[in-house]
Amino acid sequence: MITAAGDDENIHKKAFDLGVSDFLSKPVNALVFEARVENLLSNYQNKILLESKAKLLESEVEKATKDLIKREHETLKILGxxxxxxxxxxxxxxxxxxxxxxxxxxxxxxxxxxxxxxxxxxxxxxxxxxxxxxxxxxxxxxxxxxxxxxxxxxxxxxxxxxxxxxxxxxxxxxxxxxxxxxxxxxxxxxxxxxxxxxxxxxxxxxxxxxxxxxxxxxxxxxxxxxxxxxxxxxxxxxxxxxxxxxxxxxxxxxxxxxxxxxxxxx
Structure with a gap:
C-alpha cells in the first residue's frame, strides 16, 4: 500500500486488517520500492514452497499409512x-x-x-x-x-x-x-x-x-x-x-x- 498517511496508526491497523502486507510512504523512493517488492515476492515464493512441501509430506504420510494398513491386513489374514x-x-x-x-x-x-x-x-x-x-x-x-x-x-x-x-x-x-x-x-x-x-x-x-x-x-x-x-x-x-x-x-x-x-x- 502506498500512502501519504505517514505513521497514522489507525490507517495502518485498518489496512493490515484488510490484508495489506507492507507500506510505502509518499514520495516513493525507487530503491526502497524495488527492495520491498523483492522481499514480498521472496516471502510469497517461500510461502508457496512451504505449502507445496506440506502437501507433498501429507501425501507421503497418507501413502505410508495406507501401506501400513495394507500390511497389517495381510498379517491379519495370515494369522487368521x-x-x-x-x-x-x-x-x-x-x-x-x-x-x-x-x-x-x-x-x-x-x-x-x-x-x-x-x-x-x-x-x-x-x-x-x-x-x-x-x-x-x-x-x-x-x-x-x-x-x-x-x-x-x-x-x-x-x-x-x-x-x-x-x-x-x-x-x-x-x-x-x-x-x-x-x-x-x-x-x-x-x-x-x-x-x-x-x-x-x-x-x-x-x-x-x-x-x-x-x-x-x-x-x-x-x-x-x-x-x-x-x-x-x-x-x-x-x-x-x-x-x-x-x-x-x-x-x-x-x-x-x-x-x-x-x-x-x-
Whole structure:
C-alpha cells in the first residue's frame, strides 16, 4: 500500500486488517520500492514452497499409512489362517463369517471404523482351538461331557492369546473370542454373560458363525437350507441370540445370500 498517511496508526491497523502486507510512504523512493517488492515476492515464493512441501509430506504420510494398513491386513489374514490348519472349518467359512458380521455391524449402526474392525477380527473367533488337542478337536463323533468342557476352553485360550496386543484388530479379536459363545439368556460360556453384558462384537459374530455353520456342508452333516437356518435363528431369538440382531439378519437375507454365493466351497 502506498500512502501519504505517514505513521497514522489507525490507517495502518485498518489496512493490515484488510490484508495489506507492507507500506510505502509518499514520495516513493525507487530503491526502497524495488527492495520491498523483492522481499514480498521472496516471502510469497517461500510461502508457496512451504505449502507445496506440506502437501507433498501429507501425501507421503497418507501413502505410508495406507501401506501400513495394507500390511497389517495381510498379517491379519495370515494369522487368521492359523486355526484353519487344525480346525475342520474352511477358509470359505471364515470369509463368510467376516462378511456376515460386517453386514450386521452396518445394519446395527456401528461406525465404519467398527465395521472394519469386526470384519478383520471375526476370523479370530476360534483362534483358541489351536490349544485344543487333536483327539478332541478332530473327533468325528459327538463329544462326551468331559471332552466338551475341554473344547469350551478355546474361548478363553483365544482371548488370552490376543488380549495384550496393541493392535485394535487383535484386541477386537480377543473380545470376539471371549464373547462369541455367550448366549443372550446367560446360558452360554465361558462366563455366562447375558444380554448387553455380552459385547456387541460377540453377539454379532455368534449369529454369523452359527448361521454359516448350519448352512455349510461338513463331513458329519449336510448343509441346512436358508429357510431352516433362519427358523433356527428365530427360535433361538432372545435365548441364544440378540433378538434385534436376528431381526436385522432376517431382514437382510438377500444380502446374506449374495455373500454366501460369493464364497461357495469347492
Amino acid at each position: 489362517k492359523t486355526a484353519e490348519y487344525k480346525d475342520p472349518e474352511t477358509a470359505s467359512h471364515v470369509a463368510r463369517v467376516s462378511h456376515y458380521s460386517k453386514l450386521l455391524a452396518k445394519e446395527y449402526g456401528l461406525s465404519e471404523k467398527e465395521q472394519d474392525l469386526i470384519f478383520h477380527a471375526a476370523p479370530f473367533h476360534d483362534l483358541g482351538k489351536v490349544g485344543i488337542e487333536d483327539k478332541i478337536l478332530l473327533k468325528p463323533g459327538r463329544l462326551d461331557e468331559d471332552e466338551f468342557e475341554i473344547m469350551k476352553t478355546h474361548a478363553l485360550i483365544g482371548y488370552e492369546i490376543l488380549k495384550d496386543s496393541k493392535s485394535d484388530y487383535l484386541k477386537a479379536g480377543a473380545t470376539i473370542a471371549l464373547h462369541h459363545h455367550e448366549k443372550f439368556d446367560g446360558s452360554g460360556y465361558p462366563k455366562g454373560s447375558k444380554a448387553d453384558d455380552i459385547h456387541i462384537y460377540g453377539r454379532i459374530v455368534a449369529i454369523a458363525d452359527v448361521f454359516d455353520a448350519l448352512t455349510s456342508h461338513r463331513p458329519y452333516k449336510k448343509a441346512w437350507d436358508f429357510e431352516k437356518a433362519l427358523e433356527f435363528l428365530q427360535e433361538e431369538s432372545s435365548k441364544h441370540f440378540d433378538p434385534d440382531l436376528v431381526d436385522l439378519f432376517v431382514k437382510n437375507i438377500e444380502e446374506v445370500s449374495k455373500i454366501y454365493n460369493s464364497f461357495i466351497e469347492a
